[in-house]
Amino acid sequence: MKIFNKEKLKEVDEFTIKEQNIKSEELMERAAVQLFGWLKTQLKEHQPKINLFCGIGNNGGDGLALARLLLNDGYEVEVYIVNFSDKRSDDFLLNLNRLKENKFWPEFINENSDLPELQQGEIVIDAIFGIGLNRPAEGWVKELIQHINQSKTYVISVDVPSGLYLDKAPDDKEVIIKAETTITFQLPKLVFFLPETAEFAGRVEIADIGLDQNFISNTAAEASLIQQPDAQRLYQSRTKFSHKGTFGHCLVAGGSYGKMGSVLLATKAALRAGAGKVSALIPKCGYQILQLGIPEAMVITAENEKHLTNTQTDFVPESICFGIGAGKEEGTKHYLEQLMKEHGSPMLIDADGINILAENKDLWKLLPEKSILTPHPGELRRLLGDWEDDFDKLEKAKRFSLEYKVILVIKGAYTITIADENLYVNSTGNPGMATAGSGDTLSGIISGLVSQGYDPGVAAVFGVYLHGKAGDLAAEKLGFEALIAEDIIQHLGKAYKSLFE
Numbered sequence: 218m219k220i221f222n223k224e225k226l227k228e229v230d231e232f233t234i235k236e237q238n239i240k241s242e243e244l245m246e247r248a249a250v251q252l253f254g255w256l257k258t259q260l261k262e263h264q265p266k267i268n269l270f271c272g273i274g275n276n277g278g279d280g281l282a283l284a285r286l287l288l289n290d291g292y293e294v295e296v297y298i299v300n301f302s303d304k305r306s307d308d309f310l311l312n313l314n315r316l317k318e319n320k321f322w323p324e325f326i327n328e329n330s331d332l333p334e335l336q337q338g339e340i341v342i343d344a345i346f347g348i349g350l351n352r353p354a355e356g357w358v359k360e361l362i363q364h365i366n367q368s369k370t371y372v373i374s375v376d377v378p379s380g381l382y383l384d385k386a387p388d389d390k391e392v393i394i395k396a397e398t399t400i401t402f403q404l405p406k407l408v409f410f411l412p413e414t415a416e417f418a419g420r421v422e423i424a425d426i427g428l429d430q431n432f433i434s435n436t437a438a439e440a441s442l443i444q445q446p447d448a449q450r451l452y453q454s455r456t457k458f459s460h461k462g463t464f465g466h467c468l469v470a471g472g473s474y475g476k477m478g479s480v481l482l483a484t485k486a487a488l489r490a491g492a493g494k495v496s497a498l499i500p501k502c503g504y505q506i507l508q509l510g511i512p513e514a515m516v517i518t519a520e521n522e523k524h525l526t527n528t529q530t531d532f533v534p535e536s537i538c539f540g541i542g543a544g545k546e547e548g549t550k551h552y553l554e555q556l557m558k559e560h561g562s563p564m565l566i567d568a569d570g571i572n573i574l575a576e577n578k579d580l581w582k583l584l585p586e587k588s589i590l591t592p593h594p595g596e597l598r599r600l601l602g603d604w605e606d607d608f609d610k611l612e613k614a615k616r617f618s619l620e621y622k623v624i625l626v627i628k629g630a631y632t633i634t635i636a637d638e639n640l641y642v643n644s645t646g647n648p649g650m651a652t653a654g655s656g657d658t659l660s661g662i663i664s665g666l667v668s669q670g671y672d673p674g675v676a677a678v679f680g681v682y683l684h685g686k687a688g689d690l691a692a693e694k695l696g697f698e699a700l701i702a703e704d705i706i707q708h709l710g711k712a713y714k715s716l717f718e
């Protein structure tokens with residue numbers, strides 16, 4: 218699903234109005250109908266008091282149209298107009314008049330008003346600012362936002378949590394509504410998925426308001442949200458006549474004394490992801506661990522007892538996963554250098570592989586084109602240096618990806634993959650996956666996909682989705698706390714099957 222920026226969101230609205238020959242108020246009515254339908258479904262027979270806070274632009278207009286639908290259906294509704302300006306939009310005014318025609322008079326609040334009382338168990342609908350926000354809220358509007366955030370109500374934001382910019386980092390986090398749920402119109406917004414701002418949106422619901430599909434399909438987006446239908450399209454089916462050679466040979470090179478479990482996990486994950494054959498290449502001390510831990514894999518040992526050193530293999534792997542649990546010994550660095558020079562095709566580099574690269578910038582030019590780097594935030598910082606905010610981070614990461622022609626998988630609650638200047642935001646995964654070895658399984662999965670012939674960019678996006686989905690399925694059974702990396706591997710098969718359910 219595409220993620221548009223503010224300008225494109227406005228364009229799709231305008232295009233839809235023209236193409237469908239409708240008035241803008243019609244689009245607003247569709248938005249309100251979607252909001253109403255969602256609320257009614259969630260509330261069932263409950264009738265909590267609903268406090269609607271409406272700004273004076275079209276976001277406020279959405280709120281007023283919703284108020285009319287709720288009142289007509291018998292809900293207890295209080296409507297507050299947050300009267301921060303006299304530049305009211307036409308559709309706001311139209312919906313204000315419709316409310317008055319229904320004999321309902323909202324309460325206008327301004328700098329002289331008392332802050333409304335909000336009780337636990339009530340609902341707040343936040344329709345103060347939408348995508349039209351262009352500066353931080355100030356004075357009494359800021360106080361009102363803080364008052365709503367401090368209340369014990371359930372807060373639902375219309376389109377965007379009020380106060381959150383779509384295209385830049387917040388300058389003051391105290392002036393943003395912290396929603397439990399955000400119901401956004403048709404297209405998700407990037408800020409809902411970035412580490413510094415995701416908390417404001419809470420759970421994100423996407424409401425279809427019939428925006429023009431052709432416009433959406435034909436307009437380039439710099440970011441996409443990867444959900445089940447998108448992942449399904451990436452899947453490559455197998456024929457009856459395939460054999461293990463068809464799915465490639467994956468080499469997992471890593472491990473050091475005390476960190477052999479990581480290689481074991483990645484090796485298992487590569488096999489479960491569907492690699493035809495997997496060889497683990499490890500220092501000598503890991504031989505028995507690997508052979509006993511995963512009989513389906515082959516094991517090659519380096520000369521050294523405790524860390525990886527230059528080692529030749531008698532086969533050419535279709536994919537290489539380098540670096541997990543590897544440490545940063547000089548010999549290990551030389552081995553990475555040798556691999557990058559000799560192995561012309563893309564490699565996945567993770568963990569200490571990334572740390573070695575961060576400390577040896579002279580190696581960057583050796584990175585095979587389309588290699589995949591899978592840093593967690595700490596590793597990314599070591600690689601790129603500091604960043605000011607999430608937008609700055611993404612810019613720096615994009616530049617790095619472009620300059621070295623590599624794919625970056627930025628791990629987080631919503632992992633973002635950068636490939637060919639595009640951002641792919643993953644939608645699967647859960648807090649239970651913040652557990653030791655989770656990243657090793659991800660590297661194994663992606664490498665297993667590359668060995669089967671998936672293009673590295675596709676393997677990264679698809680692998681991240683599958684990894685998160687396997688984690689979600691595991692968490693359904695085990696809960697967050699008890700989930701360990703092995704459970705993610707155990708649920709990979711179900712994650713594949715869920716693509717078609």
Ligand SMILES: NC(=O)C1=CN([C@@H]2O[C@H](COP(=O)(O)OP(=O)(O)OC[C@H]3O[C@@H](n4cnc5c(N)ncnc54)[C@H](OP(=O)(O)O)[C@@H]3O)[C@@H](O)[C@H]2O)[C@@H](O)CC1
Pocket residue numbers: 230231241244245246248272273274275276277279301302304306345346347348349350351352353354355375376377402426
């Ligand atoms: N277009 C469509 O067809 C559809 C749109 N829809 C809905 O419209 C929403 C966008 O509406 P919108 O463009 O009217 O802007 P909105 O967010 O309501 O802000 C209002 C005005 O506030 C002002 N302002 C900004 N920052 C400020 C600040 N800090 N403090 C004080 N004032 C500030 C600023 O005006 P300014 O004062 O800068 O001239 C701005 O114009 C969108 O999110 C969705 O909910 C849906 O109905 C579907 C169909």
Ligand SMILES: [K+]
Pocket residue numbers: 276343344345346347374375376377378379
């Ligand atoms: K809002």
